[in-house]
Amino acid sequence: MWLPQLPIERLTRENSRPGRTAPPAKKPFALVGSDTHGLTLAAVNVSGRHAGLAPGMRLADARVICPALLTAPATPGEDADFLEALARWSSRYSPCLNVDGPDGLWLDITGIAHLFGGESGLLTDLERRFAKAGLGVRLGLAETLGAAHALAHFARTTPCIAAPGTLPETLAPFPIEALRLAPETALLLRRLGLKRIGQLYDLPRASLERRFHSKEAAERVLRRLDEALGTRGEKHAPLLPAPDFVARLSYPEPLISHDGVLAGLRRLSHELCGKLTRAGAGARRVVLWAARTDGSSLALEAGLSAPSSAPAHLERLLKEKLETIDMGYGVDLMTFAALAVEDLHPEQTGLSAAARKPGPEKLIDALAGRLGARTVRRLFPQDSHIPELAQNTRSAFANLPAWNGEASQKPPRPPLLLARPESLAVMAEIPEGPPARFTWRRVNRRVVKAEGPERIAPEWWRALGGGARQRTRDYYRIEDEDGCRYWVFREGLYREPDEDPPRWFLHGVFP
Incomplete structure (x- = not known):
C-alpha cells in the first residue's frame, strides 16, 4: 500500500474542520523541509506537479519555476504517527502488518482474502475505505513483499495483482528503481545500460560485481532482486499490537450497593495500574464503564494533569462521582480503561514514604474533578526577564511546564x-x-x-x-x-x- 500524497492529505484532513484553512487543491502547494542542501520540497500536490515541481527540489528553484507556489512547513513526525495509526486501523484486513518507509504499509493477507470475497474484493474494499477517508492509495499484491512494493509504486493500474508463479514475467518490464535500491545504486546501473529488472536475469553475477566499487554494493542489488523474485527470504517484522490498558470485572450476582461498586473500583484500579507499570506508562485520562442488569450503562471519565499509575490516585478521582450514581437493578459488569497514556519517566524518591515530596498533581486533579477542567489552571514559564512577564497560565491538563534551574541561581x-x-x-x-x-x-x-x-x-x-x-x-x-x-x-x-x-x-x- 503506497500513499503518495500522505503528508498533504493528512494536513487536508486535519484542517477540514470548521475554523481552519485547508491546503488549496487547485493551486500549486508544497510542504517545505530542511536538509543539508537547505530548504527543499518535501511533498507537492497534484497542481504543483503539473506546474513542474517535484519532491526533493530546492525551494529557491521551485519559486523560479512557479512564482505562485504556496507553502507550509513539513511535519514528518506527525506524518509518521498518522501512518502508524493507519497501519493499526488496517488490522481489520490482517493481523500481520507494518509501515513501509515514510509513505507506505504492507499487509500479509495469507489465508484471509476469502473473508472479503477473494483478493480482488479485499483490495477493492480497502481502496474504497481509503478514498472515503480522503486518502489516495496505490495497491499491489504479490507473493513477495518486494514484488508487491514494485507493483504499488510502478504498475500502470491500481490495484495490481501478480498471478502466482508469474513474478519474473511481471517484474521484467519494471524500471530498476522498483527493486528498492538507493538512488546512487540505481543511477550507476542505468549508466551501465541496465534500466529494466529483466536485464538482470541473465547477467552473470560475477560480471555485475566487477562493475561496482565494492562487493557489498553488488550484493545489495542481487539481494533485492532475489527478495523480489522469492528466491531469498526477507525479514519483515510485524507491528506490535498497542497495549490494551483495560481491566474488566464481572459478577455472577448484580451489585446493588455502592460499597460493592467501590470495592470493584479498587480492585480494577490495582489491575489497570499493574498493566501501566509494566509498560512504563501512566494514565492521562481514564473511564469507568458499568453495565446494569436492565441493559443500561453509565460511564464516568476523569482527566489527570500528569501521567500516573498510582491505584489510590485513580480510585480517588472517581470515588466521589461513583457514590452519586443510580445503581438501578444492580451492576453486573465493570470496565476500567486508560483512554490516553503517556510515558512515565522514573523519578528518584526518598528511602521512606515520608521523605518524598508530594507534587501538586493530586490537588490539581481533585480540584478539576469538583470545579471542572477548564476552571483549574497552572503557571507555565515564558521567555522574559521581566518578573510579571516570565510566566503565564494555561490549562492544568496541558503538558507539564518545563521549569529549568535558572530560578534557583537568582536572588530570592x-x-x-x-x-x-x-x-x-x-x-x-x-x-x-x-x-x-x-x-x-x-x-x-x-x-x-x-x-x-x-x-x-x-x-x-x-x-x-x-x-x-x-x-x-x-x-x-x-x-x-x-x-x-x-x-x-x-x-x-x-x-x-x-x-x-x-x-x-x-x-x-x-x-
Whole structure:
C-alpha cells in the first residue's frame, strides 16, 4: 500500500474542520523541509506537479519555476504517527502488518482474502475505505513483499495483482528503481545500460560485481532482486499490537450497593495500574464503564494533569462521582480503561514514604474533578526577564511546564507577586540605593534592613515591536521595623538626565 500524497492529505484532513484553512487543491502547494542542501520540497500536490515541481527540489528553484507556489512547513513526525495509526486501523484486513518507509504499509493477507470475497474484493474494499477517508492509495499484491512494493509504486493500474508463479514475467518490464535500491545504486546501473529488472536475469553475477566499487554494493542489488523474485527470504517484522490498558470485572450476582461498586473500583484500579507499570506508562485520562442488569450503562471519565499509575490516585478521582450514581437493578459488569497514556519517566524518591515530596498533581486533579477542567489552571514559564512577564497560565491538563534551574541561581524572589506593581511614595531616599522611608497604602514604614540591588535591564525588542518602552529596574529586598519584608524596585536611573525622574514600586511581599 503506497500513499503518495500522505503528508498533504493528512494536513487536508486535519484542517477540514470548521475554523481552519485547508491546503488549496487547485493551486500549486508544497510542504517545505530542511536538509543539508537547505530548504527543499518535501511533498507537492497534484497542481504543483503539473506546474513542474517535484519532491526533493530546492525551494529557491521551485519559486523560479512557479512564482505562485504556496507553502507550509513539513511535519514528518506527525506524518509518521498518522501512518502508524493507519497501519493499526488496517488490522481489520490482517493481523500481520507494518509501515513501509515514510509513505507506505504492507499487509500479509495469507489465508484471509476469502473473508472479503477473494483478493480482488479485499483490495477493492480497502481502496474504497481509503478514498472515503480522503486518502489516495496505490495497491499491489504479490507473493513477495518486494514484488508487491514494485507493483504499488510502478504498475500502470491500481490495484495490481501478480498471478502466482508469474513474478519474473511481471517484474521484467519494471524500471530498476522498483527493486528498492538507493538512488546512487540505481543511477550507476542505468549508466551501465541496465534500466529494466529483466536485464538482470541473465547477467552473470560475477560480471555485475566487477562493475561496482565494492562487493557489498553488488550484493545489495542481487539481494533485492532475489527478495523480489522469492528466491531469498526477507525479514519483515510485524507491528506490535498497542497495549490494551483495560481491566474488566464481572459478577455472577448484580451489585446493588455502592460499597460493592467501590470495592470493584479498587480492585480494577490495582489491575489497570499493574498493566501501566509494566509498560512504563501512566494514565492521562481514564473511564469507568458499568453495565446494569436492565441493559443500561453509565460511564464516568476523569482527566489527570500528569501521567500516573498510582491505584489510590485513580480510585480517588472517581470515588466521589461513583457514590452519586443510580445503581438501578444492580451492576453486573465493570470496565476500567486508560483512554490516553503517556510515558512515565522514573523519578528518584526518598528511602521512606515520608521523605518524598508530594507534587501538586493530586490537588490539581481533585480540584478539576469538583470545579471542572477548564476552571483549574497552572503557571507555565515564558521567555522574559521581566518578573510579571516570565510566566503565564494555561490549562492544568496541558503538558507539564518545563521549569529549568535558572530560578534557583537568582536572588530570592517572593512567592507572592502583586497583580500590578504598586507605586510607592519614598520620603527618605538614598541615591543609587534602597529607600530609607516609604509610604505604601497610606502607611508610613521605616526600613531597617535592605539587600540588593538586582538589576533587570529592559527588553529593547519589545519597544521595536510596538510595545511600551521599558526602563532599567533595580530590585531590593527590604524589611521594615515591624519585621515585614517587601520586594521593591526603582524604575529608571539617576544618571539619565534626559529621562523622567526614577520612580519606586512595590512588586511583592515575602512571608
